[in-house]
Amino acid sequence: MSDSAGDPIVLDLAGRAVRITSPDKVFFPKREETKLDLVRYYEAVEEPLMATLGRRPLLLERFPDGARGKSFFQKRVPKGVPEWLQTTMVQTVNGTPSNALVGVDLAHIAWAVNMGCLGFHVWPLRVGDDGEVVxxxxxxxxxxxxxxxxxxxxxxxxxxxxxxxxxxxxxxxxxxxxxxxxxxxxxxxxxxxxxxxxxxxxxxxxxxxxxxxxxxxxxxxxxxxxxxxxxxxxxxxxxxxxxxxxxxxxxxxxxxxxxxxxxxxxxxVFGAWGARPKVGAQVSAPFRWEELGDIVPDDLTISTVPPKVAAEGDPWAAMYDxxxxxxxxxxxxxxxxxxxxxDAPWPPVYPKMPGEPPRVAPSRAKKE
Incomplete structure (x- = not known):
């Protein structure tokens, strides 16, 4: 019996077989764009995507029912994943170890999309060939x-x-x-x-x-x-x-x-090229400084960004060298x-830091 959102398919991505369940499930209702459309988007921007988040730990924000549904953050990769999936140990703010997905290649990205991950919250760290944070x-x-x-x-x-x-x-x-x-x-x-x-x-x-x-x-x-x-x-x-x-x-x-x-x-931080959980499938899109005056963020979607990249190339290409x-x-x-x-104030989830001013709003401090 067929799934209402389509039977599972297997895609060959980065030399790996990635199973996509319910490929026709609508993730972005404004344009009826699906889970498979999102995978194909990431495939279309694979080169600039991997240039910016390749070999970085990724925090996953999952939207099982698409952009209009509820979401939750997944800090740790669950059990029962493919044997080729690479993870690394990072620490959360309170020092708790977390087994995070590593953005090794497009197959790792598609695996996360299959779980309902739209975009990726990216660590500013690199993982070495040994699988450890550098x-x-x-x-x-x-x-x-x-x-x-x-x-x-x-x-x-x-x-x-x-x-x-x-x-x-x-x-x-x-x-x-x-x-x-x-x-x-x-x-x-x-x-x-x-x-x-x-x-x-x-x-x-x-x-x-x-x-x-x-x-x-x-x-x-x-x-x-x-x-x-x-x-x-x-x-x-x-x-x-x-x-x-x-x-x-x-x-x-x-x-x-x-x-x-x-x-x-x-x-x-929400990563470059990632699709935001918005019904119009808007993307956090890199651009050139020369485009700043004309850029319209809502026009940059999983449908419009790939042809732009194909025509103009990666606007961040010079950054990596x-x-x-x-x-x-x-x-x-x-x-x-x-x-x-x-020091400037830290977010409240962090322990009190050396040299930090009191964590109290100025108006409240005056009253006290």
């Missing part, structure tokens, strides 16, 4: 072959996971339109250009813009976050009417928030610390 000695900056990924403290640790991406989320406050967001992205680019750091934009797939910097594999997430904090503060100093680093929403006003905490250790130094941003961080500034 870590280094913080004194010598050289890789350690048998890693210890205990990275819960800012100071005192000698072995830390390498973070090779700086990720900046430009988050529009209430009342901020996409035009203001586009202008904020240019101000961010101008500052990074001044510092000699190449950066690359993508749509968030929702309301925001993400800007990425591929880093030399020499720093951990604590250092990358410190650089992001310094960058956000400098942007507000120069453009206080347009941009803010204020963690507390009551202080942001109608400005674009530069979310530095997307770089906190153990933090994942030219990793950047974090040193200019760490110099800004050192300047701020020397001037007496404290």
């Amino acid at each position: 870590v280094f000695d913080s004194a010598t900056r050289s890789r350690i072959e048998q890693p210890d990924i205990d990275v819960e403290q800012w100071g005192g640790r000698q072995r830390r996971a390498v973070a090779d991406e700086l990720r900046l989320d430009l988050d529009p406050a209430k009342g901020v339109g996409f035009g203001e967001l586009q202008r904020a992205a240019l101000l961010l680019k101008d500052l990074l250009d001044e510092l000699g750091i190449a950066c690359f934009p993508k749509t968030s797939g929702k309301r925001g813009i993400h800007v990425y910097v591929r880093l030399e594999p020499r720093w951990d997430s604590y250092e990358v976050r410190a650089g992001a904090v310094a960058l956000a503060r400098e942007l507000e100093r120069r453009h206080p009417e347009q941009l803010t680093w204020s963690w507390w929403k009551e202080e942001r006003g109608e400005r674009v928030f530069v979310d530095y905490n997307q770089n906190a250790p153990h933090k994942t 030219d990793p950047q130094s974090l040193e200019p941003l760490l110099a800004l961080h050192d300047r701020d610390m020397a001037a007496g500034l404290m």
